[in-house]
Amino acid sequence: MNDRRIIPERWQTWRSELLEIFERVKTIADGVERGIDHEHLPSTQSRILEAARNSIHREAFRVMVFGDFSSGKSTLINALLGEDILPRSANPTTAFTTVVSRADERSARLSRDIENSPEMVDVVSIEEFQRQVELRLDEEGQTMRSPYVHGAVYGPFPILSAGVELIDSAGVNEDPERERVTMNYLPLVDAVIYVTLAKAAFKQQDQNYYLDLLRKHGHDDIFFVVNQVDEIEDRDRADVESRCRAIARKMNRRSDPRIYFTSAKQALLARTDPAKADLEAGSNVPALEDALRAFFREGRDRLKLQRPAEVVRQEIFRLREKVRRQREVLDRNAKDLRTILDSKGEVRHNIEHTLRLIELTLKNWTDQSTALLRQQTETFLRKKSEEVDAWAARGRTDVHISRILPAGRRTAAVKLNERLATELDRQMRAFTLDQLNAFIAERQDHLQGELLPVLRDYAIQMEQLEEGLFSTPRTIDDATLRRWLTNMTTSAVTRVEASPKTAQNAGLGILVGGTGAGAALGVFAAVGVASTTAVAAVAAPLVLSVVAIPVVIRHFTNRRVQQDAVREFRQELTNNAGLIAEEYAGKLHSELRRSTDSLYRELEARFREPITAVENAIAAAKQDATKVEDMRSQLHRWEASLAAIEETAGKLAARMLANA
Numbered sequence: 001m002n003d004r005r006i007i008p009e010r011w012q013t014w015r016s017e018l019l020e021i022f023e024r025v026k027t028i029a030d031g032v033e034r035g036i037d038h039e040h041l042p043s044t045q046s047r048i049l050e051a052a053r054n055s056i057h058r059e060a061f062r063v064m065v066f067g068d069f070s071s072g073k074s075t076l077i078n079a080l081l082g083e084d085i086l087p088r089s090a091n092p093t094t095a096f097t098t099v100v101s102r103a104d105e106r107s108a109r110l111s112r113d114i115e116n117s118p119e120m121v122d123v124v125s126i127e128e129f130q131r132q133v134e135l136r137l138d139e140e141g142q143t144m145r146s147p148y149v150h151g152a153v154y155g156p157f158p159i160l161s162a163g164v165e166l167i168d169s170a171g172v173n174e175d176p177e178r179e180r181v182t183m184n185y186l187p188l189v190d191a192v193i194y195v196t197l198a199k200a201a202f203k204q205q206d207q208n209y210y211l212d213l214l215r216k217h218g219h220d221d222i223f224f225v226v227n228q229v230d231e232i233e234d235r236d237r238a239d240v241e242s243r244c245r246a247i248a249r250k251m252n253r254r255s256d257p258r259i260y261f262t263s264a265k266q267a268l269l270a271r272t273d274p275a276k277a278d279l280e281a282g283s284n285v286p287a288l289e290d291a292l293r294a295f296f297r298e299g300r301d302r303l304k305l306q307r308p309a310e311v312v313r314q315e316i317f318r319l320r321e322k323v324r325r326q327r328e329v330l331d332r333n334a335k336d337l338r339t340i341l342d343s344k345g346e347v348r349h350n351i352e353h354t355l356r357l358i359e360l361t362l363k364n365w366t367d368q369s370t371a372l373l374r375q376q377t378e379t380f381l382r383k384k385s386e387e388v389d390a391w392a393a394r395g396r397t398d399v400h401i402s403r404i405l406p407a408g409r410r411t412a413a414v415k416l417n418e419r420l421a422t423e424l425d426r427q428m429r430a431f432t433l434d435q436l437n438a439f440i441a442e443r444q445d446h447l448q449g450e451l452l453p454v455l456r457d458y459a460i461q462m463e464q465l466e467e468g469l470f471s472t473p474r475t476i477d478d479a480t481l482r483r484w485l486t487n488m489t490t491s492a493v494t495r496v497e498a499s500p501k502t503a504q505n506a507g508l509g510i511l512v513g514g515t516g517a518g519a520a521l522g523v524f525a526a527v528g529v530a531s532t533t534a535v536a537a538v539a540a541p542l543v544l545s546v547v548a549i550p551v552v553i554r555h556f557t558n559r560r561v562q563q564d565a566v567r568e569f570r571q572e573l574t575n576n577a578g579l580i581a582e583e584y585a586g587k588l589h590s591e592l593r594r595s596t597d598s599l600y601r602e603l604e605a606r607f608r609e610p611i612t613a614v615e616n617a618i619a620a621a622k623q624d625a626t627k628v629e630d631m632r633s634q635l636h637r638w639e640a641s642l643a644a645i646e647e648t649a650g651k652l653a654a655r656m657l658a659n660a
Contacts, residue, residue: 011301015056017652018305018312022053024645025315028638032322051187052218052311061300062099064167064185066214067195072227072264076195077168079267079285080159080292085126086168087133097185098133100166103154110148122148129153159289161296186217190304191295193223198232198240198261202247211251218310221303223295224248224259225288230266237261260288302656309653316646320639325470327635329614330628334621340468341614351461351607354454358603361451362596369443370589376439377581380431381573384424388570391423392416420569448485455481458603466610484599 026049065073074086077100086098108129110122124132133151160166167189192214196202202211214222226244229237241261248257267285269276280286295303329337459476466473620627 011305014305014652014656017648018309019053019056021312021645021649021652022049022056022308024641025049025312025319028641028645029315029319031634032319032326032638049311049315052308055188055190056305056308059163060101060165061163061191061296061304062165062167062189063191063193064169064189065193065195066169066186066210067225068197071195071197073195074168075268076193076225076227076262076264076285077166079264079271079283080166080289081155081157082159082271084268084272085130085153085155087130097149098151098153098168100153100155100157100160100168102157102160102164104156106155108154109152111150111152112148126153126155159292161293164296164300186213186219190300190307191221191223192219193225195225195227196244198226198229201226201240201244215251216314218307218314220252220310221254221306222248222252222258223288223292224252224257225264226259226261227264229261229284230263230282258291260284260291262288306653306656309649309656313646313649313653316642316649320642320646323635323639323642325610326613326617327632327639328470329617330620330632330635332617334618337469337614337618341611341618344465344469347461347464348611351458351465354458354461355600355604355607357454358451358458359600361447361454362600365443365447365450366589366592366596369439369592370585372443373439373588374581374585376435377431377584378577380435381577381580384427385570385573385577387427388420388573389566391420392566392569394419394423416566417569420566424573444485448482451485452478452481455484462606465607469610469614484602 029049065077067073078084078086081100085100106126108124108126110124110129110132112121129151132148167185169185194211194214214220224244226240229240232240244261245257245259248259249255251257262285263279263283264285266279267283270278270280270283456478459481463473463475616631617628620631
């Protein structure tokens with residue numbers, strides 16, 4: 001078979017050219033943004049641009065299987081792999097996003113943070129991975145949170161050529177948290193397999209939001225899979241296929257979009273049960289598999305660059321629009337501009353009032369959320385202090401403390417503390433994963449209900465402001481407003497969950513009974529047990545480690561019974577629950593403030609941008625004609641440079657397409 005995969009030398013040349021285009025666009029973007037606002041912050045599009053640039057440097061080729069919950073994503077991947085690796089059910093089953101890669105030996109890894117820090121990654125069996133990745137329900141039927149945020153599975157899977165990774169996403173349209181994780185992966189993947197159910201294929205929400213979002217991330221060459229087609233009546237199948245093909249053409253740059261009507265379940269049954277092998281032919285998965293193999297062999301290197309090229313094309317378009325708007329006001333008569341701007345006084349006042357209301361609402365929401373979380377955390381810790389005796393009882397061995405030498409007493413003390421601290425660490429992680437995420441989801445709903453009407457006022461007022469100043473005022477739709485709020489809270493809670501040393505980073509300046517954390521650490525050094533303490537993901541275990549070990553050692557050294565040491569540990573936890581809760585909630589508060597401040601500054605920058613552009617044009621006209629001409633010349637140079645870059649990018653894209 002003729003292997004049409006792009007030769008490495010050509011790919012490296014294209015890669016270098018594209019990286020140079022990114023740098024040229026970034027330089028102009030910085031100039032254009034600073035020309036409007038000297039204190040500008042990176043826009044959402046510029047962050048997407050940066051993620052796309054970074055993806056060029058990554059060696060692995062990542063393909064995300066994306067779609068509604070329970071649309072058969074995991075079943076499809078299992079069918080492609082030829083075995084039951086990922087859980088599947090009629091109900092939502094995938095607790096976190098999983099990366100499947102090729103390797104000689106089977107193994108799995110589970111990570112408790114988004115950074116894949118070595119200390120936060122557990123190497124587990126395939127069976128343990130399967131147990132952890134499957135969503136489970138508690139006694140009340142509520143979803144239990146997994147302690148892991150993503151996983152990885154390795155094995156000799158024939159469908160995956162070297163360097164190709166399949167990503168099983170947690171799905172959309174079911175759980176906000178798992179949807180946010182899925183969305184956060186989008187800038188990191190190179191291609192998408194979009195799975196939709198045959199009975200509800202391409203719902204309007206999918207077309208208006210999710211598919212549009214995929215395009216914004218440069219994914220315009222998608223594999224569409226319409227799954228469970230075997231559940232469609234034969235008389236309806238032709239109409240379903242016709243409608244789906246029409247939508248796929250609209251959502252894809254290809255005139256012949258890659259769309260496959262499959263039954264992943266039938267294919268999986270055929271490949272895992274020899275008695276049902278005859279089901280495979282009607283599943284249509286073999287056709288999809290052949291197309292994917294050819295794509296991995298021939299098209300992946302091209303698409304590895306093609307998607308970032310599409311992102312940079314969108315950024316060029318955005319920048320050219322900004323330059324056009326600035327040139328538009330420069331070409332207007334300064335007196336007319338001043339008259340129009342002065343007539344906008346009431347609108348400007350209304351926007352400023354709305355911005356103050358937004359700022360106050362965000363501040364109050366952050367303060368209230370922090371106070372509520374502090375209260376919940378303290379209540380949780382005080383409740384857990386009642387369980388310390390039970391923790392200590394697990395694995396206890398009866399020893400005569402009075403007969404143990406001082407060194408032995410220290411060892412026994414450390415072992416007891418390790419048991420208590422480890423259990424507290426586990427309980428605090430469960431609290432973070434279960435209650436914190438549920439708490440944030442509830443607070444997010446509260447914020448949307450309170451702030452969305454105000455943001456809608458802002459959007460309307462901004463359109464009124466730009467009317468008359470620009471020929472085409474910009475609009476902000478509801479989906480964008482909701483996405484701002486979702487991204488804001490998601491980024492904050494993700495940073496809290498991902499921080500492996502919250503209390504250490506905060507300094508641990510907590511005094512307990514006149515003994516500071518630094519002094520307690522000094523005791524560690526003296527008895528040689530510092531390295532044995534558990535490193536926790538949240539504040540409580542860290543604080544208790546530096547507080548409780550010296551206390552436990554003191555009791556063992558004084559030959560008191562084990563119960564006295566446990567009682568002291570429990571008392572320390574009770575006494576310091578408020579301080580620990582304050583440390584924990586303080587971390588969330590700082591992250592929420594960072595995110596809310598960022599949102600406010602972005603809204604304010606959107607307000608200042610058109611006013612600044614108009615005032616700069618008026619000021620330049622007042623100085624002299626030379627100033628205006630200098631500004632026009634600069635804008636002209638940017639526009640010419642962007643046009644040249646666009647032409648270069650177009651030629652590069654054409655060369656890549658010629659090898660498609």
